[in-house]
Amino acid sequence: MAENRQSTGPVTLSLEGGRRPERADAARNRRILLDTASRIVRDEGVAALSMESVAAAAGVGIGTVYRRFGDRAGLAYALLDEQERDFQAAFISGPPPLGPDAEPAVRLRAYLDRYVDRLAEHAELLATAETHRYQSGAYNVQRRHLAMLINQIDPQLDGPYLADALLAALSGQLYLHQTTEAGMSVERIRAGIAQLLRGIVDG
Amino acid sequence: MAENRQSTGPVTLSLEGGRRPERADAARNRRILLDTASRIVRDEGVAALSMESVAAAAGVGIGTVYRRFGDRAGLAYALLDEQERDFQAAFISGPPPLGPDAEPAVRLRAYLDRYVDRLAEHAELLATAETHRYQSGAYNVQRRHLAMLINQIDPQLDGPYLADALLAALSGQLYLHQTTEAGMSVERIRAGIAQLLRGIVDG
DNA sequence: ATAATAAGTGGAGAATTCTCCGATTGCAAC
DNA sequence: GTTGCAATCGGAGAATTCTCCACTTATTAT
Numbered sequence: 001m002a003e004n005r006q007s008t009g010p011v012t013l014s015l016e017g018g019r020r021p022e023r024a025d026a027a028r029n030r031r032i033l034l035d036t037a038s039r040i041v042r043d044e045g046v047a048a049l050s051m052e053s054v055a056a057a058a059g060v061g062i063g064t065v066y067r068r069f070g071d072r073a074g075l076a077y078a079l080l081d082e083q084e085r086d087f088q089a090a091f092i093s094g095p096p097p098l099g100p101d102a103e104p105a106v107r108l109r110a111y112l113d114r115y116v117d118r119l120a121e122h123a124e125l126l127a128t129a130e131t132h133r134y135q136s137g138a139y140n141v142q143r144r145h146l147a148m149l150i151n152q153i154d155p156q157l158d159g160p161y162l163a164d165a166l167l168a169a170l171s172g173q174l175y176l177h178q179t180t181e182a183g184m185s186v187e188r189i190r191a192g193i194a195q196l197l198r199g200i201v202d203g
Numbered sequence: 204m205a206e207n208r209q210s211t212g213p214v215t216l217s218l219e220g221g222r223r224p225e226r227a228d229a230a231r232n233r234r235i236l237l238d239t240a241s242r243i244v245r246d247e248g249v250a251a252l253s254m255e256s257v258a259a260a261a262g263v264g265i266g267t268v269y270r271r272f273g274d275r276a277g278l279a280y281a282l283l284d285e286q287e288r289d290f291q292a293a294f295i296s297g298p299p300p301l302g303p304d305a306e307p308a309v310r311l312r313a314y315l316d317r318y319v320d321r322l323a324e325h326a327e328l329l330a331t332a333e334t335h336r337y338q339s340g341a342y343n344v345q346r347r348h349l350a351m352l353i354n355q356i357d358p359q360l361d362g363p364y365l366a367d368a369l370l371a372a373l374s375g376q377l378y379l380h381q382t383t384e385a386g387m388s389v390e391r392i393r394a395g396i397a398q399l400l401r402g403i404v405d406g
Numbered sequence: 407a408t409a410a411t412a413a414g415t416g417g418a419g420a421a422t423t424c425t426c427c428g429a430t431t432g433c434a435a436c
Numbered sequence: 437g438t439t440g441c442a443a444t445c446g447g448a449g450a451a452t453t454c455t456c457c458a459c460t461t462a463t464t465a466t
Contacts, residue, residue: 023432023443050422061446066424134380161387161395168377169368177337178367192364199402226413226462253452264416269454 030068032058037079046124051075076129077136080122084138087114091145104152105201111145112166112193119175120186126172133171142167150200162200169196233271235261240282249327254278279332280339283325287341290317294348307355308404314348315369315396322378323389329375336374345370353403365403372399 022030036058040049051072055062069075077084096102097110119126133139146166147159168174170193178184225233239261243252254275258265272278280287299305300313322329336342349369350362371377373396381387 025432026444063446134384157398158391158395161391162398164377164381165372165395165399168371168374171371173337174367174371181337188361188364192361192368195360195365196368196402199399229414266416
């Protein structure tokens with residue numbers, strides 16, 4: 001499903017060109033809803049984040065929540081959106097090792113490393129958002145970034161496929177399983193990714 | 204969630220030691236339910252496979268469906284179970300290249316290749332079953348197999364982690380996205396996996 | 407056979423996600 | 437101002453997933 005139904009305004013990834021600006025009441029509601037959702041996650045955990053609970057706590061109808069965020073996964077994405085933008089901005093125009101002034105292989109490492117940081121910090125929210133991962137704009141941006149780096153390192157490789165594969169290994173659901181069920185440490189996960197990269201970085 | 208609530212009988216993966224055999228009426232219902240579910244999938248597609256529709260079509264209460272299969276993902280797993288067993292049997296005691304008489308690297312290739320076959324044939328059902336992928340017995344068996352092979356190839360590698368990563372790349376949901384949205388062919392996916400393996404097989 | 411007990415059954419109902427569309431409201435043009 | 441209309445809102449209700457537990461039935465032990 002789309003990020004936002006008729007998405008306007010300065011929202012989720014700004015993939016759309018500048019459309020008509022968001023109406024004032026809509027903008028106000030968006031902020032109220034995000035603040036409310038954020039508070040629910042902080043106080044009661046991601047599991048307590050239901051569309052109905054957010055609507056009730058924010059004092060709006062449930063239809064409004066759906067209009068704004070499309071579905072539960074969309075709401076979770078919206079909560080992660082700010083960091084997502086920072087991440088992307090750092091990649092596109094920030095300093096090395098993530099930004100464009102570093103070697104592709106270095107950037108790739110840095111990118112995945114930062115991604116693991118995000119997982120460690122927001123695994124539950126990411127896992128929730130992942131319900132419709134492949135339909136999200138965020139996924140496609142990440143995928144493009146990775147594919148580009150991989151092909152800068154080695155044009156012979158199938159960048160888009162390998163991007164999918166790497167991102168699959170960085171799924172929030174898998175991360176949760178690895179850390180809470182399988183007893184893996186974050187360091188082990190980082191090291192594992194490094195091993196996975198050997199075939200890509202070292203040709 | 205568990206595969207089956209108080210799972211007995213010759214079901215899903217036979218991970219449990221021989222418990223008390225399944226009661227005759229329960230066995231009868233299981234068969235009826237699986238046949239009914241199978242028919243629904245064949246005639247109306249995976250999307251039409253709901254717990255309630257299966258119960259109604261089979262002429263039992265919905266509670267019975269839940270008792271048998273735990274949840275929707277469990278029902279999907281049960282439908283895939285027969286092939287899953289064949290797959291595992293071929294790995295454990297079948298002929299090369301999948302079985303134990305082949306080189307580990309060859310077995311690994313064969314294993315992943317067969318896995319792609321399964322994806323190609325049952326992607327939707329696998330995607331449905333994946334809802335609780337990491338809680339399923341099937342996943343853990345696959346993971347162990349792959350981890351073992353990887354460590355036979357190179358004991359320095361983190362077999363369990365790399366197994367997770369490879370299986371993540373073989374998710375049903377990702378496969379569906381790659382083939383139906385991103386326009387990738389099955390051959391391209393196989394080739395991509397081969398590239399991913401370079402760091403593992405070639406040390 | 408019969409009783410005791412474990413296993414299995416069914417379906418009402420709670421909890422959620424998501425849809426739909428009539429009512430309402432902000433906004434811009436006049 | 438007023439008016440027109442597109443954007444927004446709200447909440448009833450449809451559709452599902454899943455829980456619970458009083459009731460029934462199969463199996464085992466006596």
